[in-house]
Amino acid sequence: MYRMVTSDLDETLLRADGSVSLENVAAIKRATQAGIKFVPNTGRSFLSIQPLLQELGLWQQPQQFVISYNGGAVVENARNQVLLSHTMPYEVAATVFRALQAFDVAIHVYTLTHLTIYHPRPDDLAYLQTRGVQAERMQGDFEQFRAQPIMKVIAMNPDAEVRRAAATLALGERLGISAAEIMAIGDNANDLPMLTQVGCPVAVQNATSAVKQAARYVTTADFERGVAEAITRWGL
Incomplete structure (x- = not known):
């Protein structure tokens, strides 16, 4: 059963x-x-x-x-x-973020309660809207997340496994x-x-x-x- x-x-x-x-x-x-x-x-x-x-x-x-x-x-x-x-260590998250900046991707930074997007793409934003996801456009550099619980950093287009x-x-x-x-x-x-x-x-x-x-x-x-x-x- x-x-x-x-x-x-x-x-x-x-x-x-x-x-x-x-x-x-x-x-x-x-x-x-x-x-x-x-x-x-x-x-x-x-x-x-x-x-x-x-x-x-x-x-x-x-x-x-x-x-x-x-x-x-x-x-x-x-x-x-x-x-x-299971949060990401800040230095690991920052390294991932810097690496992804070299590509034409929207970078999603998830903290426990917020989603912030660097370089948002229209197709990505349209998808998030169908799922009722609230997101903020990233202002400033990644340092703003140092004291926050970072859950994941991913790129949209291509999708991350x-x-x-x-x-x-x-x-x-x-x-x-x-x-x-x-x-x-x-x-x-x-x-x-x-x-x-x-x-x-x-x-x-x-x-x-x-x-x-x-x-x-x-x-x-x-x-x-x-x-x-x-x-x-x-x-x-």
Whole structure:
């Protein structure tokens, strides 16, 4: 019996416009009402997905959680309490930032509660708008972040590959849930570390071939109903 389901968001649970199907919402609510933990797993801030949590019936709920910043933070939904965090050392973050400045990319600097963008791109800003993400244009140099908790520094265009498995397993351990009791659902290469370390790795139909090969089960549906299909198949 699986006691926790963790799911990637973009193109796994969410449509291209950031919305979620009624089938997926209903299945998630049914699972959580049965005592299953449903944990959204995202690269964005936990603050940016509060409307989604409301839609899923998880908003401000105790003992329900979000993994954000690609595993940089585990947050309990009630009062947005940060339970686990893995910040970047300032010198490492500054070195990454300086290296990325050599390329034509938008550089995202995530602190625990804010997103600041250096050299924003129109396509990047349009994407963030579909996800309800609030961002500030960077003013001044990187020194402004020295005393702040830096969660990640990434470049948009090309997309960065990031790893989220460690936070999933750490949350499970905290809740007394073993890796064998976790179902993880994904679609892309950055989901592979998470998928390869849980008891039930699931790929939605629109997933890459590598993700499908790593999956125990590939849904017949894509992001429209794939999460609901996986939850229903195992009677969660």
